[in-house]
Amino acid sequence: MTDKIDIEALKQRLVEGIQVVSGEGILSGSGHLSVRVPGTETFLINPRFAGVLADAGDICTVDFSGKRIGGAGPIPSESVIHTAIYRQRPDVSSVLHCHARYSVLMGLQEGGLIPFNREARIFADGVPIFPDSHGINSEALAARMVEALGPHHAIFLRGHGCVVTGPGIEGTCISAIQLERACEDQLFLMSFSTPKPLPDAGRGRVKERLENPYRAWPFLLYKHKVKSKAEIRAAIRTLDEGEHY
Ligand SMILES: [Zn+2]
Numbered sequence: 001m002t003d004k005i006d007i008e009a010l011k012q013r014l015v016e017g018i019q020v021v022s023g024e025g026i027l028s029g030s031g032h033l034s035v036r037v038p039g040t041e042t043f044l045i046n047p048r049f050a051g052v053l054a055d056a057g058d059i060c061t062v063d064f065s066g067k068r069i070g071g072a073g074p075i076p077s078e079s080v081i082h083t084a085i086y087r088q089r090p091d092v093s094s095v096l097h098c099h100a101r102y103s104v105l106m107g108l109q110e111g112g113l114i115p116f117n118r119e120a121r122i123f124a125d126g127v128p129i130f131p132d133s134h135g136i137n138s139e140a141l142a143a144r145m146v147e148a149l150g151p152h153h154a155i156f157l158r159g160h161g162c163v164v165t166g167p168g169i170e171g172t173c174i175s176a177i178q179l180e181r182a183c184e185d186q187l188f189l190m191s192f193s194t195p196k197p198l199p200d201a202g203r204g205r206v207k208e209r210l211e212n213p214y215r216a217w218p219f220l221l222y223k224h225k226v227k228s229k230a231e232i233r234a235a236i237r238t239l240d241e242g243e244h245y
Helices: 002-023 079-088 101-107 139-149 169-189 207-211 216-223 229-235
Strands: 032-036 042-045 060-063 068-070 094-098 154-157 161-166
Touching (some): 002 094, 032 079, 079 094, 101 154, 161 169
Antiparallel strands (some): 094 161, 154 161
């Protein structure tokens, strides 16, 4: 019974994540967000319609072979992105694939993303560019994409979109928002200057901060009216005074 309650809570968090990234303009009528079901070889994903319209009851359960084992479906044709990453990357618990505007533009730039500012430096280890612009809808293509992703946190799909990974739903959504903003800012900066990496760019990604984004996430839930202020405040787990990530 406990497991069932946890799954329902996870589905609800996934729906909230989808609402936030949709509100931020990163997810549109297409694109999908998933989360690994802890301790299993399955994950949860929104079905094949505009994610923002999905309720917790619509969320599908898919096994690592790509077979839908729960929910009415249909699941997205690019679900194989998620299966391939979960199989290869035990450190990843949540995956977002979207066709966000500035990520598409950045994926067409020769040099790709430069860790030049606060948003970009969580990707200081690099965001590879996958050269194939087709939808990732086959095992073979997904395997090549995962190989190109390697140990990185995100990858651009040239002329198509991006894939962002993280240690949880909220951290993945925040990473995707920061990636899109970094792309937008870099493209703007490039119109009048040459972006250069920050000298301390490598210290930008803090796993704990992505696992408990106690400032950014409640703000986003409030901004997009996903929950009431009282509900959001009740769920905040701040660091103790004087404690640092
Ligand atoms: Zn796609």
